[in-house]
Amino acid sequence: MARKFFKSSETSIMINRYSWRELIGIYCGIAVFLFFMLAPFIEGFLVSLKPLAQLFSSPYSFWPENGSFEAYRTMWISVPSFGRYIFNSLLISVVSTIIVLILVVPAAYAFARFRFKGMALVLGAFLAVSMFSGAVLLIPLFRLMRTLGLLNTYYAMIVPGAAFLIPSAIWLLRTYMMRIPPELNEAAYMDGASQFYTFRRVILPIARPGIIVVAIMTFIGAYAQQFIFALTFNSKTEYMPLPVGLFAYFGKQEVIWNELMAASFVGIAPAMVIIFFLQRYLVGGLTAGAIKE
Amino acid sequence: MGQLSLKNVVKTFGDFEVVKGVSLDVHEGEFVVFVGPSGCGKSTLLRMVAGLEHTTSGDIVIDGKRVNDLAPVKRGIAMVFQSYALYPHMSVYENIAFPLRVEGAPAKEIRKKVEEAAAILHLENRLDQRPGNLSGGQRQRVAIGRAIVRQPEIFLFDEPLSNLDAALRADMRIELTRLHKQLGATMVYVTHDQVEAMTMADRIVVLNGGYIAQVGAPLTLYHKPENTFVAGFIGNPRMNFMPVNVLSVSDDGITVDFQGQSLTIDVDVPADRRAALVGSQVSLGVRPEHISLGAGDATMALTPTVVEHLGQLTIGYATLPGHEENFCFVLTGTQMIEDDRAVNVSFGAGDCHVFDADGQAFERKIDMSAMTPPVSL
Numbered sequence: 001m002a003r004k005f006f007k008s009s010e011t012s013i014m015i016n017r018y019s020w021r022e023l024i025g026i027y028c029g030i031a032v033f034l035f036f037m038l039a040p041f042i043e044g045f046l047v048s049l050k051p052l053a054q055l056f057s058s059p060y061s062f063w064p065e066n067g068s069f070e071a072y073r074t075m076w077i078s079v080p081s082f083g084r085y086i087f088n089s090l091l092i093s094v095v096s097t098i099i100v101l102i103l104v105v106p107a108a109y110a111f112a113r114f115r116f117k118g119m120a121l122v123l124g125a126f127l128a129v130s131m132f133s134g135a136v137l138l139i140p141l142f143r144l145m146r147t148l149g150l151l152n153t154y155y156a157m158i159v160p161g162a163a164f165l166i167p168s169a170i171w172l173l174r175t176y177m178m179r180i181p182p183e184l185n186e187a188a189y190m191d192g193a194s195q196f197y198t199f200r201r202v203i204l205p206i207a208r209p210g211i212i213v214v215a216i217m218t219f220i221g222a223y224a225q226q227f228i229f230a231l232t233f234n235s236k237t238e239y240m241p242l243p244v245g246l247f248a249y250f251g252k253q254e255v256i257w258n259e260l261m262a263a264s265f266v267g268i269a270p271a272m273v274i275i276f277f278l279q280r281y282l283v284g285g286l287t288a289g290a291i292k293e
Numbered sequence: 294m295g296q297l298s299l300k301n302v303v304k305t306f307g308d309f310e311v312v313k314g315v316s317l318d319v320h321e322g323e324f325v326v327f328v329g330p331s332g333c334g335k336s337t338l339l340r341m342v343a344g345l346e347h348t349t350s351g352d353i354v355i356d357g358k359r360v361n362d363l364a365p366v367k368r369g370i371a372m373v374f375q376s377y378a379l380y381p382h383m384s385v386y387e388n389i390a391f392p393l394r395v396e397g398a399p400a401k402e403i404r405k406k407v408e409e410a411a412a413i414l415h416l417e418n419r420l421d422q423r424p425g426n427l428s429g430g431q432r433q434r435v436a437i438g439r440a441i442v443r444q445p446e447i448f449l450f451d452e453p454l455s456n457l458d459a460a461l462r463a464d465m466r467i468e469l470t471r472l473h474k475q476l477g478a479t480m481v482y483v484t485h486d487q488v489e490a491m492t493m494a495d496r497i498v499v500l501n502g503g504y505i506a507q508v509g510a511p512l513t514l515y516h517k518p519e520n521t522f523v524a525g526f527i528g529n530p531r532m533n534f535m536p537v538n539v540l541s542v543s544d545d546g547i548t549v550d551f552q553g554q555s556l557t558i559d560v561d562v563p564a565d566r567r568a569a570l571v572g573s574q575v576s577l578g579v580r581p582e583h584i585s586l587g588a589g590d591a592t593m594a595l596t597p598t599v600v601e602h603l604g605q606l607t608i609g610y611a612t613l614p615g616h617e618e619n620f621c622f623v624l625t626g627t628q629m630i631e632d633d634r635a636v637n638v639s640f641g642a643g644d645c646h647v648f649d650a651d652g653q654a655f656e657r658k659i660d661m662s663a664m665t666p667p668v669s670l
Binding site for chain 1: 343344345364365366370371372374376378379380381382391392394395396439443
């Protein structure tokens with residue numbers, strides 16, 4: 001029976017074989033969780049297809065009648081600078097990610113490979129810092145930004161954003177780098193390579209999947225958290241990122257819901273493209289053959 | 294070139310002394326094997342020679358120059374690791390070329406040298422592959438290729454074969470011996486496998502608890518072990534030790550009382566120690582392979598608890614009264630003996646070793662020149 005559900009049932013190993021009851025249970029479970037997670041997106045997408053008038057019709061119809069992608073066109077007209085907001089968001093996230101990577105990759109390597117005094121303390125401090133949400137520190141950060149004269153610039157959103165992402169990135173990448181066999185360092189040392197040469201030619205290429213995971217996590221983190229920093233440290237419209245930009249669809253009289261939903265999906269698109277692109281480099285098993293385990 | 298001296302080398306980790314004063318001279322072109330049980334400090338010693346570990350005290354001298362504080366490359370050495378330590382993201386070619394790339398050698402020279410090394414190790418057809426696609430033996434050959442490409446004077450091997458399966462290990466052993474002949478470089482090799490030590494070494498250094506127990510040619514260690522540790526460590530199964538009482542000592546050797554039989558063993562006893570020895574207890578050592586069925590110089594009745602039939606050999610284990618360790622004997626061929634049935638076995642006085650109460654051997658008066666192949670240095 002189970003064969004119909006699972007193509008490879010005959011070839012799969014015993015521990016991976018399930019009866020048809022179990023398979024139905026598993027797929028039902030998956031369907032429930034998927035629906036739970038995706039329901040807002042489905043609803044949002046359907047709203048973006050409906051004309052505004054239909055949104056407030058009673059009884060409410062879940063499926064759009066004479067739905068169209070009209071909102072995806074008019075959204076650029078209602079908020080002309082929406083393209084600018086997307087660009088700002090990407091710029092802030094990309095620059096934050098680059099800064100984080102430049103700082104975190106060598107730091108994680110140092111924490112993974114070297115033993116030095118106070119290491120546990122510093123690592124513990126990083127963990128403690130990342131427990132605070134940015135919101136708790138908004139007021140001190142605001143004062144700091146004002147003193148440094150960074151308010152109402154891109155820096156005001158990039159610098160704190162990057163700073164809050166560094167601790168977790170270090171922890172993540174450190175764990176990955178600790179799995180690179182230290183024999184490789186010793187071998188390179190025996191071959192005459194300097195610490196930096198070894199780092200560049202041996203460690204970095206092997207750590208690439210880990211670095212990409214950190215890059216994706218940081219990018220998503222930066223994309224998500226810019227809202228709060230943008231609202232607090234920036235009042236210039238032309239520097240506003242996407243989440244604040246979406247607020248422009250909230251008019252004085254009414255909220256243009258269908259365009260707002262359309263804009264949300266369009267705004268996510270560039271980030272999705274970047275993440276898909278990065279994900280292609282997430283190849284596992286890069287250390288295969290380095291040492292005999 | 295390629296002469297290595299260790300002068301009273303000591304290594305401590307915190308309070309724990311791992312290497313407790315080792316002095317050793319390795320001649321140019323020699324194949325020296327460090328052997329010993331785990332934790333005896335053999336790997337640590339090798340890593341100090343390599344420059345991976347700091348030397349707590351003592352001198353490491355290569356070609357008359359103290360190298361304690363020099364980086365590995367400046368010492369003119371290369372090392373092959375137990376775990377291969379290949380760079381997984383590089384092709385075999387780039388792995389072997391790595392030390393030359395670090396030096397910044399011109400591309401033409403790199404190609405020439407890598408191809409030479411690959412030819413020696415039969416890796417010509419593998420140069421474009423990644424280490425992940427190679428078998429264990431091939432990976433180890435790549436690791437060796439990376440070591441030989443820089444043409445160092447001294448090679449260090451840290452248990453290079455212990456990750457390979459038995460058949461491959463035998464092949465690689467022959468390969469390494471061939472390589473040593475071909476390159477003529479000094480090689481220092483660490484292993485816990487005494488077969489590797491016996492087959493490949495010009496000289497074996499037996500280490501025990503951070504000290505050198507004995508240094509010598511493989512057959513010297515087998516025939517003339519200087520102490521009970523070396524006697525027990527070299528040879529498989531290990532030597533049987535039995536306490537016996539000394540009846541008399543003369544120029545002909547020591548006469549002992551073995552289960553009521555008087556046995557004269559031809560060993561050298563310094564004249565000033567003879568008187569004190571009479572009446573004392575010494576250790577009589579007999580290798581399992583020197584025991585045969587039937588009567589001989591010393592005969593004993595045994596009831597083996599376990600008998601292993603290997604076809605080529607028959608191995609028996611028996612418990613002796615008042616003895617914790619099994620008494621082991623190895624008979625050639627297929628012998629029709631069974632466990633739990635008494636047999637008479639015997640050994641010749643000429644095959645015996647005698648050790649004093651401190652475990653130090655009395656030198657056997659055997660003609661080593663008849664047993665040792667001519668040493669070519």
